[in-house]
Amino acid sequence: MIPSFWRKIRYRYNLTGTKCENCGRIYHPPRNICPECRRKSSITEVDLGDRGELLTYSIVHDAPESFKLQRPYVIGLIKLESGVVVTSQISCKPSELRIGMKVKAVFRKYGEDGEDGIIYYGTKFVPCEE
Amino acid sequence: MRKVAIIGVGMSRFGELWDKSFRDIVIEAGIEAIEDANLEGKEIEAMYIGNMSGGRFLSQEHISALIADYSGLASLNIPAIRVEAGDASGGVALKEAYISVASGIHDIVVAAGVEKVTDVGSAMEIMDSSIDQEWEAFHGATLASLYAMMARLHIHNYGSSEEDLAMISVKNHKNAVNNPKAQFRREIGIETVLNSPYVAEPLKVFDSAPISDGSAVVILASERVARKHTDTPVYINSVVQSSDYLAVQNREDILEMKAVKTATRKALKLAKCELKDIDVFEMHDSFTITELLLYENVGLAEKGRGHELVRDGRVEIDGEKPVNPSGGLKACGHAVGATGIRQIGEIVLQLRGDAGKRQVDAEKGMAVNIGGTGATAVVSILGR
Numbered sequence: 001m002i003p004s005f006w007r008k009i010r011y012r013y014n015l016t017g018t019k020c021e022n023c024g025r026i027y028h029p030p031r032n033i034c035p036e037c038r039r040k041s042s043i044t045e046v047d048l049g050d051r052g053e054l055l056t057y058s059i060v061h062d063a064p065e066s067f068k069l070q071r072p073y074v075i076g077l078i079k080l081e082s083g084v085v086v087t088s089q090i091s092c093k094p095s096e097l098r099i100g101m102k103v104k105a106v107f108r109k110y111g112e113d114g115e116d117g118i119i120y121y122g123t124k125f126v127p128c129e130e
Numbered sequence: 131m132r133k134v135a136i137i138g139v140g141m142s143r144f145g146e147l148w149d150k151s152f153r154d155i156v157i158e159a160g161i162e163a164i165e166d167a168n169l170e171g172k173e174i175e176a177m178y179i180g181n182m183s184g185g186r187f188l189s190q191e192h193i194s195a196l197i198a199d200y201s202g203l204a205s206l207n208i209p210a211i212r213v214e215a216g217d218a219s220g221g222v223a224l225k226e227a228y229i230s231v232a233s234g235i236h237d238i239v240v241a242a243g244v245e246k247v248t249d250v251g252s253a254m255e256i257m258d259s260s261i262d263q264e265w266e267a268f269h270g271a272t273l274a275s276l277y278a279m280m281a282r283l284h285i286h287n288y289g290s291s292e293e294d295l296a297m298i299s300v301k302n303h304k305n306a307v308n309n310p311k312a313q314f315r316r317e318i319g320i321e322t323v324l325n326s327p328y329v330a331e332p333l334k335v336f337d338s339a340p341i342s343d344g345s346a347v348v349i350l351a352s353e354r355v356a357r358k359h360t361d362t363p364v365y366i367n368s369v370v371q372s373s374d375y376l377a378v379q380n381r382e383d384i385l386e387m388k389a390v391k392t393a394t395r396k397a398l399k400l401a402k403c404e405l406k407d408i409d410v411f412e413m414h415d416s417f418t419i420t421e422l423l424l425y426e427n428v429g430l431a432e433k434g435r436g437h438e439l440v441r442d443g444r445v446e447i448d449g450e451k452p453v454n455p456s457g458g459l460k461a462c463g464h465a466v467g468a469t470g471i472r473q474i475g476e477i478v479l480q481l482r483g484d485a486g487k488r489q490v491d492a493e494k495g496m497a498v499n500i501g502g503t504g505a506t507a508v509v510s511i512l513g514r
């Protein structure tokens with residue numbers, strides 16, 4: 001987990017995706033090849049913005065070992081203003097959740113490896129009013 | 131391409147087989163299939179084995195050679211190939227076995243699926259390895275939670291309910307009562323499902339298939355060779371595999387399973403038939419919402435109307451389009467890599483008239499096996 005975490009760290013800390021200059025499509029996670037253009041792909045990095053709306057969500061009760069302490073937690077699919085959809089945790093009370101609610105990205109802790117191990121950070125979302 | 135028939139079917143029991151090893155369960159199914167096909171064993175020219183995670187469940191890789199060896203075929207030095215596509219591994223093994231016979235390379239081959247999960251405590255986490263580890267699992271998503279998000283959206287958009295989903299579990303439990311190989315052979319009421327604890331809201335324990343031990347084996351033969359061994363061959367009219375974006379977030383519409391749609395369309399075309407010609411279905415109910423979405427993506431129901439099939443009883447065993455007469459993954463058991471072959475075994479028994487008390491009247495059947503959240507789909511059409 002550790003090497004793969006560090007390799008992708010800038011995409012976790014900032015909501016950055018890739019844009020295909022050939023067709024204009026934007027993807028997250030970043031890709032080396034555009035699934036529409038393939039050989040004609042022309043990939044550049046693009047900022048995805050930090051605001052979006054909640055497409056759907058679930059409150060997770062049965063969690064893997066590394067997430068057990070956080071149970072229950074909310075996982076959601078968020079459609080960002082750029083049109084890109086990301087999977088992320090939502091930090092809020094379950095009673096606040098509704099499909100279509102506006103959310104914004106914040107920088108939060110995700111977990112750690114063992115008692116004195118590395119702490120993982122990444123993007124979570126919180127409700128925001130327009 | 132030659133016509134290919136299934137001439138033998140074998141299955142272990144599905145469930146928590148504490149007293150049996152990986153080798154025991156695959157051999158149990160294999161022996162039953164060889165007896166059913168009326169073979170000695172030495173006629174087998176190759177083996178294709180679906181297995182999701184021998185490495186993580188048992189720390190045993192290289193299971194292809196192991197299974198050929200313990201099947202008593204080591205002295206024949208035949209090729210044995212393990213294939214992996216999450217819980218669609220079995221379906222993909224069937225497809226590879228089919229190609230090897232249809233192409234004329236082999237005359238008789240084994241397509242098997244096997245999984246032994248109860249030797250480890252973290253079976254759920256291993257199942258979760260079929261989702262995108264870097265961009266889904268990293269954030270705490272689980273396989274169940276991804277399906278739960280689909281369920282939430284379906285309920286929100288189309289007015290389906292947790293009760294509709296629960297009724298799919300109730301149906302599959304009812305069907306499993308008459309399946310001697312099934313893990314849970316008892317009827318349950320809707321309250322049992324609705325009162326079970328949440329796994330990932332709105333999905334509950336009883337919306338979720340168990341993770342089981344089990345094995346299933348089918349024996350494929352060319353049409354000419356099949357006739358020598360059986361009077362009741364069941365033909366593989368088509369078997370098609372498709373793929374989709376691995377992570378749910380990258381799909382244009384998360385309630386559309388494009389791999390399933392594509393594989394179904396191609397399988398029907400190759401089998402030269404329409405959906406209305408299919409009399410019985412085995413569908414991948416890893417969660418109740420999975421079965422509901424398969425109704426829609428296979429085309430039994432229009433988009434957003436899958437729950438109407440449940441309410442009308444059309445997918446019950448005595449309904450117009452029976453789905454999962456075996457009890458499905460929920461009640462027959464979900465032995466991961468074995469499931470795709472187990473579904474084929476059920477369709478063969480149904481078409482031969484060997485399904486006992488769960489027999490339906492059928493000329494053609496379809497099996498839909500999917501991996502993870504649907505990034506792999508295998509659709510097979512069998513006929514008499």
Ligand SMILES: [Zn+2]
Nearest residue numbers: 020023034037
């Ligand atoms: Zn492009």
